Amino acid sequence: MSVNLHFANGSIRNTTISCDSLGIHYTVSKNRKVISLSRWDGRTNSNVVVGEFKLPFFRKDRIRVGPNGKWQPMRDYFDKPGMFSTSMTFRSNNGVKYTWKEHHGHLIMTRSGKKGALIKYHRNRWKSSYLEVLDSSTINGLDTILLTFLIAERKKRKRRETRTQQAEAIASGVGG
Template identity: 65%
Template sequence: MSTHLYFANNSIRNTTITCDSLGIHYNVSKTGRIISLSRWDSKNNLDVTVGEFELPFFKKDRIKVGPNGQWQDMRDYFDKSGSFLTSKTFTSNNGMNYTWKEHWGKMIVRSTRIHRARLTDDALIKYHRNMSDSYLEVLDSSTLTDLDTILLAFLITERKRRNKQKQRRSARASGGGP
């Protein structure tokens, strides 16, 4: 059975991501140009910063992972293989490698693992974007331990995907080019 993490709205900059039955509560907020992701810690009843990122127009994108992390170039955080705009490969806080990628119109996260002497590449999480209720469908519960970095990478990947989509619509509306 899958777990659903619901978004309060379709914003990637200001929303909450929750699964009440598991006590999962994340907050996404934007202050200036910085987008922050924090997780509610039920033991201490505090919000813990998971990470922050900035996607400036004329400067390099940057990311800070963890409450005490240092700002770094986003290209140094994500794996350089593959297309940087359409997929993001990263290492989670528990050392697993994941990739967010668009697949048949949906964002999915996969982990490439060796399984019985062959490479497997199964979807672990799917993003379902609807007008009324968007959610992440967690298909493999083992990914819940890596949720902090998976969500941070998702926000960046989805923001870049939406920006690219917006640019395509703008180009079509203006006649498509030179």
């Protein structure tokens, strides 16, 4: 049986990600150039920052994992993909290596070196988008899984936007 983590809206900069039945509640917020992911901690009755990232236009992308983590270049955090690959491989806070990649228009997460999706993102324009957790063992690593998902989805949307702009430029050049 799968678990669904619902997004309050289509944004990946300002939203909440939750599964009420499991008591999972994350908040994504943007302050200036930094996107933060916080988890609600029922024991302390407060939000705990589990990670942050910056994707500046003219500087190197940076990531900070954990409440006391140090800023580091993203290229040092993620394993290097192949030359034309858009996949992102990382080690989660549960110690397992995972990979985010596009599969038939969906972003999915697999265990590195294995086939089969562990998590699949369902983006809906008219209803709530959600992450479908197909393997419950990933729940223990949600802090870094969600942080890296936000980065992977942001980069996927940026690639799609760039392709659309290039297609429009070509179309307007052909007609003009």
